[in-house]
Structures are given as structure tokens and as C-alpha cells.
Amino acid sequence: MKAWRVVELGEPREALRFEEIDDPVAEAGQLLVRVLAAPANFPDVLLCRGEYQIKPPLPFTPGVELCGEVVAIGDGVTRFAVGDRVVGNPNLPLGAFAEYTVMDEANAFPAPVSLDDAAASALVIGYQTAWFALHRRTRLLEGETLLVHAAAGGVGSAAVQLGKAAGARVIGVVGGPEKAEYCRRLGADLVIDRRTDDFVPLVKDFTEGRGADVVFDPVGGDAYTRSTKCIAFEGRIVIVGFAGGTIPTPGLNHALVKNYSIIGLHWGLYKQYNRQLIDECHTAITALADSGAIAPLVSEQLPLSEVADGLARLGEGKTVGRIVFRP
Structure with missing residues (x-):
């Protein structure tokens, strides 16, 4: 499959390479998902620079959230089945800027039916x-x-x-x-x-x-x-x-x-100390999306091949609204 990988730390245009890598496999408690849409987030820029609090070993694929379709499940998965549409956070070092990735079941949520793939992908972080x-x-x-x-x-x-x-x-x-x-x-x-x-x-x-x-x-x-x-x-x-x-x-x-x-506020710590609140938050946000009270405003939908340039523009402050990449 095709995936972007940070091969050396730096600004996105220099750090990232679009490469062919082996398809991932869902292990116990994991989902294998086909990426439908993945938004650009500022943490992705920081990951490329080596300035984020999480520092995956090189080479790694950035992309901290997505909307995807479950194509396989690992042992012990009970909340999702093949064919489900999900949103959430993939497992670094294999992030969302790839054709396929894996997610821990606990980091995946049902995608709101009221939102298309691009908007749903930007609902989590x-x-x-x-x-x-x-x-x-x-x-x-x-x-x-x-x-x-x-x-x-x-x-x-x-x-x-x-x-x-x-x-x-x-x-x-x-x-x-x-x-x-x-x-x-x-x-x-x-x-x-x-x-x-x-x-x-x-x-x-x-x-x-x-x-x-x-x-x-x-x-x-x-x-x-x-x-x-x-x-x-x-x-x-x-x-x-x-x-x-x-x-x-x-x-x-x-x-x-x-x-x-x-x-x-360190949102990620709730996964460690009070995961139930994250589930309650997703339920509340989904209800607001379904009612029309909130919806991510996607300004650009770009092919996966433009990840490096899109992240670079985000890091330079030259983007308006949400940029979403579509494999």
C-alpha cells in the first residue's frame, strides 16, 4: 500500500516521503481500516518536526485522526464488525496518511451518520x-x-x-x-x-x-x-x-x-485516567452533529499525494478551515 513516512525530522516538505510499504495487520484488540478521509492537524506538523510530545521512531507515518471502513478485526474485538464506518485515532507509528492503518478498538467510535467521510474525519481531536x-x-x-x-x-x-x-x-x-x-x-x-x-x-x-x-x-x-x-x-x-x-x-x-x-487541558490524558468521559463526549458531540448544531467546515479535499504540501501550508499558517486528504 501507499503511505507517507517521515524519514528525517524537519518541515513536512523535506521530512515526508510517499512510499510503498507492507499492508498492516489487525492484532488482538485492533481494527484494520481502509482510510476514507484523514484531516490535517497541527500535531502532524509537530510530529514531522520532532516537537510533539509523542516521538515515534523513524520512519513513521503521521496522521492523528481519520474516518475509515473496518476491513478486518483482531481477536477480542466486540464493538465493531467488518463494514462499519468509524472515526478516531490510529496507532502510531502507522498513522492515517496511508491507504490502510490500524486502530485500537478503544480509540475508535461510530462515525455519525449525519456527516460525510470528510466532515466525520475531523470530528474527534x-x-x-x-x-x-x-x-x-x-x-x-x-x-x-x-x-x-x-x-x-x-x-x-x-x-x-x-x-x-x-x-x-x-x-x-x-x-x-x-x-x-x-x-x-x-x-x-x-x-x-x-x-x-x-x-x-x-x-x-x-x-x-x-x-x-x-x-x-x-x-x-x-x-x-x-x-x-x-x-x-x-x-x-x-x-x-x-x-x-x-x-x-x-x-x-x-x-x-x-x-x-x-x-x-491535556485531552489525551483522559484516555489514561477516565476513558468513560471520552465515550460520553463522543455521544454528546454526535448528538450535536445529528441535530445540525455543529459540523466541521472542510475547506479543501485533497488527494493523498498532496499530504506534504498540505501539512506545510498548515504549519506556515496559510490554510483556512479544515484540509482533508482522501486516499
């Missing part, structure tokens, strides 16, 4: 991360104001939709007019282009001086620092990642004086 951030870690309430950084990105766009579905007023911060228009399509109540406007006074004006109740921050750096200047009393800043490349150093005295919380 971004939406589960945003759901845990908003409903588990910050306890976002109806009527509160949610500020989302990188609101046109994979996890940011999910946070915008889930925030609106929860009844919050959503402010999206993006970089550039194309991303601003995309964010409006997601349903944000206010969209701010950080390249032309300072979001701090605009957030204060939108909230009549109160500030944002919840800040969803997958960027770090200046986005975090300036968010502390427009956070509400009893506000919550949830730290999701550092896509901006700079890890901020919080001033804990400032959090004390302004009475706000700084909250970390």
Missing part, C-alpha cells in the same frame, strides 16, 4: 479537545462570553461551534480577512482580525467592560498575555497549546489580584 475545555475544565455557562484564539483553526473552529451550541456569546480572533470570513460562517458573534485590530479594547467594548468569562487559548505567547488584560471577574483561561511557538510565563500575582483561573 478538535471537537473532543474543545468539548473538554468548555464543558469539563471551564464549565462554560449559557449567556457567558467565550473568547477563542486561532478561531479559524482546527480546535479553535470547534470551540466556536461548541460555544454557540452551549448558548455562549462567542468572540473569535483570527489572522487575516479570509479567516475572518470563515469564522463568521462558524457562527461567531464578533470576529477580530488580530493583524489589523487590538482585541483587548474590542473585547471590553463588546462585554461592556466586563471582559471574557472564558478564554480558549491554543496559541500562547502574546495571545495569552493580552487575554489577561480582558478577562472577567471569576474568568477562566484554558491553555490548550502553544501554536504561536512561545510558552508564556503567567504572572500568578495578576491572577490573584484579578481573581481569574488558569486551567490546563
